Every structure is written in C-alpha cells, then in structure tokens.
Amino acid sequence: PMAHLIKKGSAQFFNIRGEFKSVFEIANPSKPEGRKTVPFYCLVRANGDNIDNLLRGFSENKKLISFSIACLQHSITASELIRLFGGMTVYAGGDEIFFFAPLVGNDGSTVFELCQRIQQKFYTFMKNHLPWSNIPTLSFGISIQRNSHQVYDAFVETGRLLNVAKQISDKNNTAIRLTNKDRKECIVINNDDIDALLDLFEAGLDICDGMVTIERKRLQLLESIAVIDEFENIILSVGDVARNGNLRPEEYL
Numbered sequence: 486p487m488a489h490l491i492k493k494g495s496a497q498f499f500n501i502r503g504e505f506k507s508v509f510e511i512a513n514p515s516k517p518e519g520r521k522t523v524p525f526y527c528l529v530r531a532n533g534d535n536i537d538n539l540l541r542g543f544s545e546n547k548k549l550i551s552f553s554i555a556c557l558q559h560s561i562t563a564s565e566l567i568r569l570f571g572g573m574t575v576y577a578g579g580d581e582i583f584f585f586a587p588l589v590g591n592d593g594s595t596v597f598e599l600c601q602r603i604q605q606k607f608y609t610f611m612k613n614h615l616p617w618s619n620i621p622t623l624s625f626g627i628s629i630q631r632n633s634h635q636v637y638d639a640f641v642e643t644g645r646l647l648n649v650a651k652q653i654s655d656k657n658n659t660a661i662r663l664t665n666k667d668r669k670e671c672i673v674i675n676n677d678d679i680d681a682l683l684d685l686f687e688a689g690l691d692i693c694d695g696m697v698t699i700e701r702k703r704l705q706l707l708e709s710i711a712v713i714d715e716f717e718n719i720i721l722s723v724g725d726v727a728r729n730g731n732l733r734p735e736e737y738l
Contacts, residue, residue: 497568508636511573511585525588525663527596527629528636530643531563531603533580534622534656542618555614556580562610563603570599580607580621583643588629600625600659622657624650629663639664 500506512526533539543549560577567574572586582603586596604623612620626646628639642662650660661672713720727737 497564497573506573508585511571512587524631525629527586527588527627528639528643529582529584529586529596529600529628530626530647531582531600531623532647532651533607534624534651535619536580536621539615539618539621548615548617551614555610558610559607562606566599566602566606570594570596572596572599580623596627596629597659597661600627624656625659626650627659627661629661631664 498505500510508526512524540549540552543552556579559580560582563582564574564577567582567584567586570586570590570592572584572590574582574584576583586599588596590596590599604625607623608620624647626643626649628642628646630639642664646660646662650656650658723732723737726732
C-alpha cells in the first residue's frame with residue numbers, strides 16, 4: 486500500500502490501470518508505429534569503482550558531505566533517466582543502482598546507451614564535487630532475458646556480471662549476458678568501446694545475432710592469432726623469398 490503513495494516518478498512502477506507493471510510490460514514499452522517489438526527485458530546493476538579507496542582518503546567531513554551530495558544527485562538523475570527510458574528503478578542509493586529496463590526504450594535508444602548516459606552524469610557529479618580526488622567511474626552488469634524467464638535468476642546473474650566487470654584491471658567496464666532459450670552468451674566491454682556494440686543495433690541486427698556475432702568474432706580472431714603464431718616462422722621465411730623476387734605470386738599463395 487505504501488508504494489501507491491509515491492507521487493513523483495510513479496509512472497516507473499504502475500501501468501495505466503494502476504497495477505504494478507509486469508516484466509512483459511517493461512520489456513515492451515510504448516513504441517512508435519512500425520518499430521519491432523523485442524521480447525527481452527534487462528536487469529541492470531551499477532556500482533562505483535574503487536569507492537572504498539576513495540572514502541579512505543577522506544579526512545574531512547566536508548569531503549564526505551561533498552561525496553554524499555554527488556551520490557544523491559546521481560541517484561535522482563539516474564532514476565529519472567530510467568523512468569523516461571521506460572524502465573523501473575528498484576534501488577538507487579549512494580553509488581549503486583539496480584533497475585529493470587526494456588532492451589529498446591521509449592525514445593528508440595538501447596539500454597546500453599541509457600547506461601552510457603547514467604555513467605556520464607555520474608562522472609560529471611563526481612568531478613564537480615570531488616575536484617581534489619581521482620574521479621571514480623561506474624561499472625555495469627546487464628542481464629538480458631526473454632520475458633518468459635525467471636526474474637530472481639536474472640537478479641542473481643546481474644550480481645555475478647558486475648563482479649566480472651570489476652575484475653578487469655581498469656574496471657570502468659560493462660559485462661553483458663544474453664540468455665536466449667538454453668544458450669548464454671557473455672561479453673565484457675570497456676565502456677569507452679561500447680559504441681562498437683551499438684553499431685550492431687543501428688545495423689538492424691537482432692539482439693541474439695548481435696551478441697553471438699561479437700562472441701564469434703572474438704573467438705575467430707583468437708583462432709586466427711593462434712594459427713599465425715604457429716606458422717609465423719614459415720610465413721616470414723616465405724615472405725623473405727617472395728620479396729627477393731624468387732617466388733611467383735601463385736607460388737607464394
């Protein structure tokens with residue numbers, strides 16, 4: 486009953502009938518005419534990087550207050566961005582956020598672009614209020630599920646993904662797992678390079694095709710590197726012969 490007392494931002498939680506939104510409704514927000522419906526919902530967890538080290542370096546209450554103000558601005562702004570996107574904020578406090586979201590939001594942007602916007606705002610607030618410190622970054626764990634899959638399993642999965650993102654040395658990463666029927670695909674992307682993933686969606690690829698394509702390309706690249714490494718000496722010696730003019734093109738091939 487207390488949830489119904491929420492005024493500002495209540496559109497995050499309730500549908501037009503005044504009922505709590507279902508996962509299916511979150512996965513399929515209002516879409517312009519002709520836009521494809523995507524049967525996936527996302528659970529996203531975000532957490533600031535190296536915050537413990539940051540706080541240990543604060544010796545003055547004034548610095549802690551500045552950090553608290555930055556966190557409060559971050560929580561309020563992130564929750565509003567999520568609402569406008571068509572998602573549902575479950576928790577936003579300190580440097581942490583947990584929310585439901587559709588894969589493609591009300592404005593046609595992806596959940597990855599939403600996370601970029603949240604990260605950029607987080608950085609701005611921290612930079613404005615902590616000018617004397619190393620500015621903390623934000624890492625994300627994103628679990629993408631079919632709207633028929635269990636929510637609790639996906640919630641646990643986002644915690645694991647966030648840990649994966651934070652295990653990379655420079656942190657500031659996004660770990661993504663797609664669960665499609667019986668198959669799971671997991672990738673970790675540095676937030677600076679996530680534009681490559683967005684290009685796949687702009688190209689009109691299905692979410693499954695897009696995720697698997699990235700994973701396959703990575704594996705193919707590793708296989709190619711292994712082959713090159715194995716035959717490196719042969720390739721180099723044949724190349725020397727070719728450069729000296731002692732090998733015709735067809736023989737070189």
